[in-house]
Amino acid sequence: MSADVLRAWRPSKGEWDRAAATHLTRRAGFGGGPGEAATLANEPAHDALDDWLSRDAYDERVTKGVHALLPGGDTQRVAAWWMSLILSGGAPLRERATLMWHDHFATSDAKVDDVRMMYRQNELFREHGLGDFRVLLHSVAKDPAMLVWLDGGANRRGQPNENFAREVMELFALGIGNYTERDVQEAARGLTGWGTEGRAFRMRAEDHDDGEKELFGERGNLTGDDVIDRVLAQPACARHVARRLLEEFVTSSPEPAWVDDVARALITNEWHIGRTIERIVRSELFFSPAARRSRIAAPVELVAMTARGLSARIAPREATEAAARMGQALLRPPTVKGWDGMRAWINAGTWVARHNAMTTAAESTTVDWGAVLEGEDGGTPEALAATLVSVLVPDLLGGTLEARLADALRSADGSRDARASLGAALVLTAPEYHVV
Amino acid sequence: MTSTRRQFLVNGARISAALPFASGLSFGASRDNDTVLVVLQLSGGNDGLNTVVPHRQDAYFRLRPTLSIARGDLVALDDEHGLHPSLGGIGRLFDDGRVAVVHGVGYPEPNRSHFRSMEIWHTADPIDAPTGVGWMGRLSDQLARRTVGALPALHIGDGELPLALYARDSFAPTVRDASGFELRGSAAFRARRDALLRDDRAAGELTAFLRSAASTSYRAAARMEQAAARHSGTEYPGYALAQRLRLVAQLVSGGFDTRLFHVELGGFDTHARQAPAHTDLLRELSESVAAFQRDLTTSGVAKRVLTLVFSEFGRRAAENGSRGTDHGAAAPVLLIGDGVRGGLHGRAPDLARLEEGDVPFSTDFRSVYTTLERDWLGLEPSTSHAALDVLG
Structure with missing residues (x-):
C-alpha cells in the first residue's frame, strides 16, 4: 500500500504518446521545442524519461554573462538573465526547481534592494535546489538576501525579531499547526546574532543570546544551526517538503496519503530533492489523470x-x-x-x-x-x-x-x-x- | 477580528451591514455601493508646513528664514491657516466645501526612511514587518469576493505596483493610460476570437473558470475602450498627473466597476532649493485635481468619488542649510470630493511644541483609513482605529 503511489510508470503501448511527452516537458521543465514532444514520444517511455531528466547543462557564455550585469545594479536584468536560462532549456528540471524554491523561500528585491544578493540567492537555489534539503534550508537561513528580507540583522539578544523564525516554521519547513508561539520565540532567540556584513553572512557573537532555550519541548543552549537542525528533525518537515513537491509536480491538492509516501521517499533518499522529484516524475501518479491538465500555467x-x-x-x-x-x-x-x-x-x-x-x-x-x-x-x-x-x-x-x-x-x-x-x-x- | 466587530457595534447602524461578507452583495443603506476612492500619493515626503501654512505662528517664520511664505501670498483657509500660493484650484474647492483638511496626520514613533514610512502607510501597520498585503489590497480582496469577475482596483501610472495595492486573492493591474486594456492581435484574429470562446460543453473546471475570466476580461476591455473614448469636454492641463486623473474620470463616468484607484505624483523629496520645485509640484497637484473635480461634476459622478491626498511623511519644521527641508513626521492630508465635510479638522500643529524638531502627529493615519474603508466604501476596515467625522 505505502509507496504504491510512487510506483514507476510502465505505460502500455499507446499510453506513452505525444500528450504524455508534452506533459513531461511542461511539468518537469518549461516545455520542448518544435517537434520535441513527437521525438520523445517515439522513444520508449523509459528512454525518453532518462533523456529528459538527464538534461542538465548550461551554456557557459550565458551563465558567465551575468557578471557583466551585476555592476549595473538593475535586478530586472538579472531576472532577464534567469529567463534566458529557462528559455534555453539546457537544464529544464533544475530551472524548474530553482523557480519552485524562489516561490517557496519567496524573497523580493522590493525590500532586499540589492542585485548581487538577489543573484546570489538565485544561484543558491540552482546549486542546492535538487540536492539535500537539509543543506538547502541551512544555506537559505544564512543567505544574505533572506537575512535582509526577514530582518536577521534586527534579531539581537534581548530584542529578538521573530520574522525569520516564524516563517521558517510557518512557510518554509513545517506548516501551521506544527509549532507553538513559544517555539517561534525560542527559535528566534537561537538565531540571534545572524546578520550580514558587506553582502555576506556574519555571526555577531555579541548579539547572540547564549542562554538556555526550549524548542519543541527540548531544552538546550541552542545556536542558530541547532535551531535549523531541530526544525529539520520535526516529523512535519519531510511532509511539508513532500507536499510542496507534489503541488509543484502533481497537483495543487495532493491526497494526504501521497504526502506520506513522498515524505517517506524523501527520507529514504537522504533528503535528496532531485532523486525524490525523479521518483515522482517517473511514477504512475505523475502521468495520472489527477496530474494531467491540473494547473493554470503560471x-x-x-x-x-x-x-x-x-x-x-x-x-x-x-x-x-x-x-x-x-x-x-x-x-x-x-x-x-x-x-x-x-x-x-x-x-x-x-x-x-x-x-x-x-x-x-x-x-x-x-x-x-x-x-x-x-x-x-x-x-x-x-x-x-x-x-x-x-x-x-x-x-x-x-x-x-x-x-x-x-x-x-x-x-x-x-x-x-x-x-x-x-x-x-x-x-x-x-x-x-x-x-x- | 474581535475588536473590529466591536467597533462596528460601537459605531452603530451605518456600518452594521458591512460586517465581513455575511450577506454577500448587500451593503449598508448609508451609501450606494458604487463609491470610488482615489488615493493620490505625493512621493518623497511633502512639506506639510508649506502646504497648509500656520501663518499666525511666529515660530513658522523663525524656523524658515528663506522658505516661509508671506501671509499675503497664501490662499486663505481660516484666520490661522492658508494654502501654498500654488494651490489656488484646491483653495476654490475648499471654499465650495469640497475639501477636508486633516491636520497633523501620522503615527507613533515616526520612521524617517522613505521606504519604511511608505510601507507603514501602505500596509496600515507601523509595527510589524510587512506581510506583503496593502490596505487597498485588503479592500480589493473584499470587493473581489462580493463581485466575481470585477476589477476592484487599478494602479494608474508607469511605475511598479504600489504595496498598498498588493492583495492576497486579487491582483490590481497597472494601467499606464487608456491603451492599457487594449487587446493586441491582427484584424483577422479579432474577427475570429470570440468564436473560439463560444463553447458550453463541459471542458473541465479550470477551463470553464478561464473561459469565464476571459469573457469578463474582454468585456472589461471593451468597456475601457468605450469609456476612454468618452470626452466630457473638460479641459485638463498637460501634466502627467492630470492625464491620469482624466483616465480615472473617464472610467468612473463610463461605468467601469473599479472602485479603488492609486495614482502618484513624485518629486517631493526637497532637501535643497525647495521653493521652486515645491511650487511647481503643488501647482501640478492643484490644477490637475481642480480639472478632475470639474470633470466629475460635469459627468454627474462627483458625489461618488473621493480623493485622498497623502505623503509618507512631512518635513522638518526648520529649514536646513540648503534652503530645503529634511525628512520629518506628521503632515496634513486632504480629502477632496462632494462627499466630504469641508473645512479644517483635527488639531493644528503647534510649532512651539515640536518633538525632535518635528510636528508630532495628532491624528493617526489609520483613523483616516477607517473613515474611508468603512464609512466611505462600506468595507471592513484594516484596523480598529476610530473613524473621523469628516464625511458629509
Missing part, C-alpha cells in the same frame, strides 16, 4: 513554454516583463508566501496581459512555422487545426477545440505561414491552452 511557465514551443526568438527582458504584467515578476514575489498561483493568477487585467503576450508570440516573424507544424502543410482548415492542436494542446486532439478552430480557420486565406500564425494565435489565447 506566467513564467506560459511565456517560456510558448516561446520554446514556437521557437520564437523573444528577448528575455520582454519575456520577464510579459510575465510581470501577468502577475509574476521574477525576483519580486508579492509576499514571503510567494505566489498563490492557480486561480489567483487570473483577473481581467492579467487575462489581457496573457492575451497580448500570446498574440505577440503567435504573430512573431521569428517563428519557423515549417518546424512548428512538423512538416505538415496544413492545406485544409481541418488539417491545420489538427496539427496546431496536436502540437500545442495534444491532450485535446479530436475534441471540440479542434473543431472550433477548424471552423474559425475556414475563411482564412493567405500563405501557410499567415494561416498558421492566425491559428496559433487562436489556440494560444484559448483558455484550454492555459491549463497545463
Whole structure:
C-alpha cells in the first residue's frame, strides 16, 4: 500500500504518446521545442524519461554573462538573465526547481534592494535546489538576501525579531499547526546574532543570546544551526517538503496519503530533492489523470513554454516583463508566501496581459512555422487545426477545440505561414491552452 | 477580528451591514455601493508646513528664514491657516466645501526612511514587518469576493505596483493610460476570437473558470475602450498627473466597476532649493485635481468619488542649510470630493511644541483609513482605529 503511489510508470503501448511527452516537458521543465514532444514520444517511455531528466547543462557564455550585469545594479536584468536560462532549456528540471524554491523561500528585491544578493540567492537555489534539503534550508537561513528580507540583522539578544523564525516554521519547513508561539520565540532567540556584513553572512557573537532555550519541548543552549537542525528533525518537515513537491509536480491538492509516501521517499533518499522529484516524475501518479491538465500555467511557465514551443526568438527582458504584467515578476514575489498561483493568477487585467503576450508570440516573424507544424502543410482548415492542436494542446486532439478552430480557420486565406500564425494565435489565447 | 466587530457595534447602524461578507452583495443603506476612492500619493515626503501654512505662528517664520511664505501670498483657509500660493484650484474647492483638511496626520514613533514610512502607510501597520498585503489590497480582496469577475482596483501610472495595492486573492493591474486594456492581435484574429470562446460543453473546471475570466476580461476591455473614448469636454492641463486623473474620470463616468484607484505624483523629496520645485509640484497637484473635480461634476459622478491626498511623511519644521527641508513626521492630508465635510479638522500643529524638531502627529493615519474603508466604501476596515467625522 505505502509507496504504491510512487510506483514507476510502465505505460502500455499507446499510453506513452505525444500528450504524455508534452506533459513531461511542461511539468518537469518549461516545455520542448518544435517537434520535441513527437521525438520523445517515439522513444520508449523509459528512454525518453532518462533523456529528459538527464538534461542538465548550461551554456557557459550565458551563465558567465551575468557578471557583466551585476555592476549595473538593475535586478530586472538579472531576472532577464534567469529567463534566458529557462528559455534555453539546457537544464529544464533544475530551472524548474530553482523557480519552485524562489516561490517557496519567496524573497523580493522590493525590500532586499540589492542585485548581487538577489543573484546570489538565485544561484543558491540552482546549486542546492535538487540536492539535500537539509543543506538547502541551512544555506537559505544564512543567505544574505533572506537575512535582509526577514530582518536577521534586527534579531539581537534581548530584542529578538521573530520574522525569520516564524516563517521558517510557518512557510518554509513545517506548516501551521506544527509549532507553538513559544517555539517561534525560542527559535528566534537561537538565531540571534545572524546578520550580514558587506553582502555576506556574519555571526555577531555579541548579539547572540547564549542562554538556555526550549524548542519543541527540548531544552538546550541552542545556536542558530541547532535551531535549523531541530526544525529539520520535526516529523512535519519531510511532509511539508513532500507536499510542496507534489503541488509543484502533481497537483495543487495532493491526497494526504501521497504526502506520506513522498515524505517517506524523501527520507529514504537522504533528503535528496532531485532523486525524490525523479521518483515522482517517473511514477504512475505523475502521468495520472489527477496530474494531467491540473494547473493554470503560471506566467513564467506560459511565456517560456510558448516561446520554446514556437521557437520564437523573444528577448528575455520582454519575456520577464510579459510575465510581470501577468502577475509574476521574477525576483519580486508579492509576499514571503510567494505566489498563490492557480486561480489567483487570473483577473481581467492579467487575462489581457496573457492575451497580448500570446498574440505577440503567435504573430512573431521569428517563428519557423515549417518546424512548428512538423512538416505538415496544413492545406485544409481541418488539417491545420489538427496539427496546431496536436502540437500545442495534444491532450485535446479530436475534441471540440479542434473543431472550433477548424471552423474559425475556414475563411482564412493567405500563405501557410499567415494561416498558421492566425491559428496559433487562436489556440494560444484559448483558455484550454492555459491549463497545463 | 474581535475588536473590529466591536467597533462596528460601537459605531452603530451605518456600518452594521458591512460586517465581513455575511450577506454577500448587500451593503449598508448609508451609501450606494458604487463609491470610488482615489488615493493620490505625493512621493518623497511633502512639506506639510508649506502646504497648509500656520501663518499666525511666529515660530513658522523663525524656523524658515528663506522658505516661509508671506501671509499675503497664501490662499486663505481660516484666520490661522492658508494654502501654498500654488494651490489656488484646491483653495476654490475648499471654499465650495469640497475639501477636508486633516491636520497633523501620522503615527507613533515616526520612521524617517522613505521606504519604511511608505510601507507603514501602505500596509496600515507601523509595527510589524510587512506581510506583503496593502490596505487597498485588503479592500480589493473584499470587493473581489462580493463581485466575481470585477476589477476592484487599478494602479494608474508607469511605475511598479504600489504595496498598498498588493492583495492576497486579487491582483490590481497597472494601467499606464487608456491603451492599457487594449487587446493586441491582427484584424483577422479579432474577427475570429470570440468564436473560439463560444463553447458550453463541459471542458473541465479550470477551463470553464478561464473561459469565464476571459469573457469578463474582454468585456472589461471593451468597456475601457468605450469609456476612454468618452470626452466630457473638460479641459485638463498637460501634466502627467492630470492625464491620469482624466483616465480615472473617464472610467468612473463610463461605468467601469473599479472602485479603488492609486495614482502618484513624485518629486517631493526637497532637501535643497525647495521653493521652486515645491511650487511647481503643488501647482501640478492643484490644477490637475481642480480639472478632475470639474470633470466629475460635469459627468454627474462627483458625489461618488473621493480623493485622498497623502505623503509618507512631512518635513522638518526648520529649514536646513540648503534652503530645503529634511525628512520629518506628521503632515496634513486632504480629502477632496462632494462627499466630504469641508473645512479644517483635527488639531493644528503647534510649532512651539515640536518633538525632535518635528510636528508630532495628532491624528493617526489609520483613523483616516477607517473613515474611508468603512464609512466611505462600506468595507471592513484594516484596523480598529476610530473613524473621523469628516464625511458629509
